[in-house]
Amino acid sequence: MRRLPSLTALRFFEESARHMSFNKSAAALCVTPGAVSRQIRLLEDALGTKLFDRDHKGIRLTKQGAELLACLSDAFDSIERVTRSLSTVRRGERKRLTVSAPPTFATRWLSPRLGSLMDAVPDIDLSLRTDVADDRQCSIRFGYEARADHRSELLFIERHVLVGTMKFAGQPVEALLERLPALHVLHNDTRLTLWPNWLDAAGLPRTFGEKGIEFSTLDQAIHAARAGSGLAVVDRNMIADELHDGALVLLSPVESTGPYGYWLDIAPSFASEDSVQAFAEWLRGEGAKAAQP
Template identity: 90%
Template sequence: MRRLPSLTALRFFEESARHMSFNKSAAALCVTPGAVSRQIRLLEDALGTKLFDRDHKGIRLTRQGEELLQCLAQAFDSIERVTRSLSSAKPGERKRLTVTAPPTFASRWLSPRLGALMDAVPDIDLSVRTDAADDRHCSIRFGYEARADHRSELLFIERHVLVGAKKYAGLPVETLLERTPTLHVLHNDVRLTLWPNWLDAAGLPRACAENGIEFSTLDQAIHAARAGSGLAVVDRNMIVDDLHDGALVQLSPVESSGPYGYWLDIAPSHAGLDCVQAFAEWLRGEGAKAAQL
């Protein structure tokens, strides 16, 4: 017979260690903070060692706590993968894959490639969300670094170019900047550094783009540029079709990269699912193609 501590206490410990807060773990487990504290105390008594150091700043794992967390995380991930697989392993049944993505990425990069995705992974029913869906299997995120608590990988980095409507083609960039509004994109209510970075790469003064029109999404800025309302510095990955059909024209050969890119984030509990692995593999291939354009 296995000699194991209380599985409830182990579950409470793992949740508390992930949140590094008894209050947050209590909310996630739908119990009171006092119940969490009692289970942690019972586990420490059973093991004969402290798992958390506690002070006025909060809690932190001891060396023994870190060792136990690493073991438990792997064990719980394995259990979750197997139980998910067993519960969904019905012959001939299609698997639903829920993916969250930024609006511009979803509409301008992912949507045109959905036919290729369905050919590559034909046995899934895909749900693409632009909000933080609780039932998501994986997320595509706009950011500049990996997410520590997920299996996080960079799909591709942004490649910024100066674009505008066809009527601006052939005119000197300096003249266009003097006469034409610049279009800016906000992220968390702050302008992205698309324009300053591009102007630095082009050897032009940043003052050229201090004013202009602001938008809450890149897609809005692209539509304004297509309509001839101004000049935009845009990630080339998002406007391949616009450049190909002439709706937008690249007005300078100068290109600036990053610092942001698009990342694929997968929670460890979902990393073993066949549909997630297949989707990730397809994304890697499409990301590699995008880097070569």
């Protein structure tokens, strides 16, 4: 008979170590912080060693805690893979695939292509999320470099163009820039460099992009541009429908690229799953199309 500590306590420890917070792990486990603390104390008593150092700044893993976490993470990953596989068999070989993506990307780029995905990978049950969590098998991320702890690959780089409503078409660009506000997008409370990058590419002064209106999402900026509230520098991949139906028009042939793009991140523990590999292959193909002129 195996002599193991409480599996509940081990689960509470692993969750607390991942979040490095009893409060956050309690929320994830749907229990109180006090319950988490008690389970950790029971585990420490059973093992005869401290797993966390505690002070006014929070909690930190001890050397023994770090050793236990490494072992538990591998063990729980193995259990999760096996139970997910058994669940798939019971459901008739259909595989559940959970993907996270930024809201604008999910709405404007990924959702219109889901029919193609279902044709390419018909045996998956897709769950598309816009929040970030460690249990997502695949994550699409807006950024400018690979993620070191994941299998990370660039799908495509943003291609920025200057757009506005049809009523602005044909007017001199500099006159429009002098008269209309620039619509800016924030990332981590800081303006993205879309405007200065595009103005540099166009050979125009950066002062044209200094005034304007700020938005927390690209989607908000696009809607404001559609309403004629100002001019936007937008990744053309995100406004394919607006350009097609004339809701937005290109006001200049100048196009600037990067430095940001969209990355596919896959945790090593999920990389070998058939559904993940099939989704990644489909996504690479769609990303290659988006990168074409």
